[in-house]
Amino acid sequence: MAWRSALLIDPVASDDRRGDFADTFRPFDPEQPALRVGDLSAQRGDGIFESLGVIDGHPQEVGAHLDRLVHSARLCDLPTPHLGQWRAAIARVAADAGAGENVMKLLLSRGVEGQPVPTAWITLASAPDNTRSRHEGIDVVTLDRGHALDVPARAPWLQLGAKTLSYAVNMAAIREAHRRGADDAVFVTSDGFVLEAPTATVLLRTGRRFVTPEPSAGILHGTTQLSVFSYLEGRGFDTAYETVPRATLVEADAAWLLSSVRLAAPVTAVDGAPKTVDRALTDEMNAYLLSPRD
Template structure:
């Protein structure tokens, strides 16, 4: 994704300048050098981020994204982000988005090595065309995430519930999926439970009920999944978080990957075997997710 607009956030100024948050934002050329080599984002993937879907200039689920940014920062012992400042930055960047679908990324890095001040920035890019994934679905392969279900709770230093910049494994899993002729991966635990996709949450409909693997298993609590649960609840469907055995992915009536930019992508194959796609409900979910819903 080519960046179309970017601004740096001054996290120290936010404390000093109080109300005038716009003056703590600095618009920069998104294709010019902006980060020092010593920045710990680039040196060690040491920071946290969020990707926000924007439709016709309206950023979706800003509140849940900011809450999750703060949660990730806390898990990583980063200074708490000033959410009013980040909200002002999202507003400023959204004004540049124009019609169609875009992506806003929020990045909070630990800053320059040896310093004590985070580096923070927000970018805007045009979203890729996800219409084929939304319509025809994505073929997934299940990939071992390497840990059993009980590890995240007892080993918080593994940062498994934080959306960190250390996304090398997530990217490698997608490459492995493509190597196997699929489009995306679904991580599973060593003891046989479903987790999440490298950049999406998993939603299954089993016997008419909608289920997502429990975030206590060291996975991200999906902002799009939260919106979909609220929507399904309003329509009278039962929703819930559970520890879901791997076999349920093929046993489900239907399953989706949910994420902020691709939105609801139905799963069309699991490990090379075709599975049922519910086109009607998928279209309905994406219409909801593309609409002005907050």
């Protein structure tokens, strides 16, 4: 990963009416230290983030990512991000992107322990090469998330619908998938329902109908999935959010993992059972996802 730029943000209240936030930004060298040792992002993973694709200098799906940042802040009892300030910061960092694919991360932590001010910053780096995943596809294994489908509603303090900095479990799941000889994992509940991948949303096709697991089950509402649904609906396909049994993942005509950086990666096998890849539709979705979208 090649770093391109980074920006510290002095967060302002969500009701701040100023029109220019330039004096609240401070560029810094992403190769050099910038956060205080006591920041809770490092101490406890106490914060939230978003990852945006930046294509030829254009940040993708900014509105959807900011909406999800606000949603995560609410779930984690963090100050509500000022959308005008974050939009201005995103535009400033995106100006350093240049041609090609990049990834921008928006990060908001609770700040230094014992102090009331949160820490906010943005980074920009070159995106990994996802050509193989998009064209050849990926095989996945299902892994038990360790809770039943109704747990997020019964235990909201688990923050299962927030995109938090606490990603150790997600990374451990990907390592376990690799140990099992697969490319990625799909989480399922202990009572047998499909949730999401560690860094992606699951999309299934049966005939002309496309389904993704219901976001209210304590999973992230995928920004790329929202774009794909819009594209598919424009093509005349049916789309839906549903509770998805694990068997449906195996039996569906086709499946994809969708994310802001990898885009649409077709699933070639689930727990060793091969799946058909819809090559034409995958290429069409990725062409759409690589086009400028706000």
